Amino acid sequence: MYGFEIERPTSVADAVAALGADEAQALGGGQTLIPTLKQRLAMPSKLVALSGIAELRYVRREGDVLKIGGGTTHGTVAREAAGNFPGLAALAAKIGDPAVRNRGTIGGSLANNDPSACYPAAALACGATIVTNSREIAADDYFQGMFTTALEEGEIVTEVRFPIPEKAAYTKFEQPASRFALVGVFVAKYADGVRVAVTGASNDGVFRWSAAEEALSGSFSADAVAGLAAPDGSDMISDLHGSGAYRAHLVGVMTKRAVVAAG
Amino acid sequence: MTEVTMTVNGKSVSRAVRGNELLVEFLREQLRLTGTHVGCDTSQCGACNVHVNGEVVKACTMFAAEAQGAEVTTIEGMANADGSLSTIQQAFQDHHGLQCGFCTPGMVMSAAALLKDNPKPSEAEVRHHLQGNICRCTGYHNIVKAIMAASGQDVGAIAAE
């Protein structure tokens, strides 16, 4: 690792001020950023650790919305969202391993927008709102391609608001060594329709599979998906774990399984 | 350098740390607690697992400065007060849950975290919980067996496949 200073503010306001420094970067749980720093792929002059900010850690329900603080760990979401939004809790419970879940945060995952990460699928499928220290961003505008988001330099994800679906499930075809999604599909059914978001598959990062949304909004059943042609695989991620065509096939399979799991 | 104070295995320690100093470097190099191992240094293997405020974390994937004020427990803090092995450690010995022993400190720390939350886990739950702990020697069966035995469950039926 290159050398840098580390600061540990206890409020969002102090963190925002500290991030104003040249080449300063936020540190969430560090479960992505620390390995990146070790590979010398990032060279911040200062890390601003968010782990000391108690006001960023909560899971609470307000009406039909589940609000999660940006610094909340995956482990906490797995435990505390289980009653109000079991589909989301189950997703969090399958990220990485217990030690990763005890440090990694929802804000860090959404800020990173890894094309194979789990939370982006939930946020997009639920039409979540990503709240930062300065504004609210709709999930449909937030994800802008792999590792790219609408966040500005120094902007902190402070809260994620999930409209609670009537039914939802996430199914992940795991890349067994990392447990990231080779393909992961989040299906969310609301009174006004169904949304389907796919992670792990596309070179453009998480995306909505509109053909499946239409079919499932008509009839929420695995059969409704069975008749659909798989999305185009020619543009999908092709690597040693699977070809684009294989991933495209998995999108259909995992969508069906998610619908069955959602019940 | 930043000054940090934390409690490690029940004792308060204060030291100056570099901004990029990992918790595992702090434990091994400053405190000379070398029971916490570095297997991969890429967040994959769990050999460096310790407890921070009662939760298992990878000490190679956390900065020492972030442990300011925390309670840290390492493998050196796991034995009983009289120096005898704890139930989990003894079960690893009794059920041959280790061969070279490199992964063992991390395995014991993971096992202790599991049994604290789930005192009688099923075999499947033990295996799921160990997903972040890699062992190159044992093939895992005897590790799972040791943890089941440490939880007071009958392990006669767990076959070495």
Ligand SMILES: Cc1cc2nc3c(=O)[nH]c(=O)nc-3n(C[C@H](O)[C@H](O)[C@H](O)COP(=O)(O)OP(=O)(O)OC[C@H]3O[C@@H](n4cnc5c(N)ncnc54)[C@H](O)[C@@H]3O)c2cc1C
């Ligand atoms: C072994 C292993 C397995 C994993 N498996 C999975 C998996 O199955 N599925 C999955 O989805 N992920 C997986 N991950 C990634 C994990 O979920 C990370 O925790 C997550 O991607 C990043 O969150 P973090 O809080 O650790 O952020 P960090 O690593 O601290 O930061 C990541 C990026 O986000 C920025 N950032 C952090 N917090 C904020 C914030 N609040 N606001 C704005 N920017 C912020 C940082 O500056 C940095 O650029 C795995 C990681 C490991 C090490």
Ligand code: FES
């Ligand atoms: S050394 Fe920390 S996970 Fe392998």
Ligand code: FES
């Ligand atoms: S006993 Fe050798 S790595 Fe596990």
